[in-house]
Amino acid sequence: MPLCLHFYFYPSFSFSCTLYNLFLYLNPPLYQGNAAKLVHTPLTDKCYLTLTQAMKMGLGGNPYGPAGTGKTESVKALGGLFGRQVLVFNCDEGIDVKSMGRIFVGLVKCGAWGCFDEFNRLEEAVLSAVSMQIQAIQASLKHNKKNCELEKTFDIFISQVELDPNSGVFITLNPAGKGYGGRQKLPDNLKQLFRPVAMSRPDNELIAEVILYSEGFKNGEVLGRKLVAVFNLAR
Template sequence: MIFPYKFLVHSTDYGLSIDENLDDGKILLLPSQIQKISNLILILCYQRDVVQNLITAVNKMERKHKAMNLFEWLMQMKYYWFDQDQECVIKSLDAKFEYGFEYQGSYTRCVVSPLTERCFVCLNQAIHYHLGGLCLGPAGCGKKETISQLTIMLGKPFYNFNCTYAINHNLMVDIFKGMAGTGAWICLNNIDNLDVHILSLASQLLSAIFYALKTREEFITIENETIHLVPTAACLSILVDNPKANYNKLSLRTGYFPSSTSSTAALPKCLLDLFRPVTLVNPDIKQITEVLLTTHGFNYAPQLTKQLLAFKNLTEDFLHMPAMIKDTATYEISKPFAKSINLIGTMTEDEQRKAEEEALVIAIRNNFVPRLVEKDGSLFAMILTDIFPAVDVPIIVDNEISEAIAVSLSKKYLQPGPIFTSRVLQLAQLVSIHRYILLVGPSGCGKSKSIQTLSGAYSEMGRTVNLQPINVRSIARTAFFGQFDSITEAWKDG
């Protein structure tokens, strides 16, 4: 990836070199360096938004000398370093945390929006008063990412546990022993999937740990074992807001049909009393897209964001795309594909704007064309032309992989039809970008043959491909996902 040189004035002090083959004013960076710089730009965007909000709030005040008491300022996570104690303290409202100095590495940060800030405040207050934090919301709204981002900002060790049928009594006890003994933050993902007796056990253990934290005890006894209690321990949980699934879970457990289908209806009241709920709604797609485009080198991120949102609205209204794809359309465009776009910093303003639009059109086309049904292809092209009228990017076909696909088809005694070949090429594009791909279609439409053809094409190109077909209906669930052995108390991978 190539960043404009004006972004990296001081980068050469850290050993970055300018490639002589590149034009003046551009630096070729390694992926780890790209991640670091993108994170720094993202932090600067967040600080810019915070300062703008504070200025707006102060201008509305009549007594500006009391600006330090503004809620918009008090709610922010402020870092204080004390030389005498050699410690870093984080304050937000009346909550106070010691920075944990947990090594995080060059991680991918999420965009901190106003919704994320409000969630931070609620979770910080819950943990400050020795309660658990319960994040509610629909799938894909950023519950897990928000919790993970909070632990990163506080420097706390964080462990996520997916609650399934495999969690039994002994495993649940070990989880809370580890939380109390190490002071780590844990997250129980989809806690409503646990059995009733496991939920009751979790309620008892959490109640004992929270009471010990409130009374500032140094030791706690869990299952006849005395453990040194670290006061930084915290427990968070995630629930997906799915009324139909919650209705079915509760009816199966209790034997009657409940009148309430809320997210918390499947949890016992004794457990809910230990958590402070916070509900996350739809994320701010506009702000997320604009910030992500900015972090990846786009100089015209605000204008391109408006075009992307218009594209998202039109695809929702006119294309036969699944609802899950519609809801995440703009976010998926801006995040994975912006990373692979090379921008030229020495262009004129008009040329650079056009280059950014062309890069975005290529990203949109590569991401969405494989998902479209045949009747939506022409309509998709019309929408793309209306949103980006000044861009005309021809479809570039990789001749090497096209020839390899033709050879692979001939070895399987199949005809290299243009429609099937184009689908295999689209699958190759998705494989180069995504880690998990789902092929959808009726029986006999060529899903398996597409995978086999692409695997054979990669083999013709000299790549090593290990294709392992698995019929999930012929394998037990424990053998597929793994299981916890109740006798040896060891986990066996699937």
């Protein structure tokens, strides 16, 4: 766990240095600088609206589409707007049920958002087992419960976990087939737990225009169109 060094001066004593755990200073949160922001486009606005509506309904969010369309970054940016810690997990065939169980227990206890990138790369048996646990977490969040009862599917010792109401589960998907190998089709009971939002094509010209203007270019709109055209021709 990270540490924070604080210095205190007492007139009646010599100079003293005290080392405190940063965890004690998480409320109020510490300012960590002005991080880079995601460019707002009609696509990201649609994604934000869908994800917030999903959370209101007690569901998770499921941005899906080709690679490079901003699925994961949109979830991270929305979490930053709400002041939530977003943890991204890259899913693959090597992740088993026990590993997913440990991740879920950690998320609900610390109140973080979990974004499972390329969720449909998990094995079919893992997807079936995970769906029951996600359903239990979402039901507890929807009914404002203080604890979440996780079944012993994950073979862990904790069956009832203290639930932080700020927790959330999100997934991103690449299309099954269409040049993306190793992707599974989600079971129907798992699809019902997430509200999908299609992110097919980013607004490249608008993104380039905003970035150029933010860097001080006066003709950002014209330069943005030309820059995108050059990259399109270079494919």
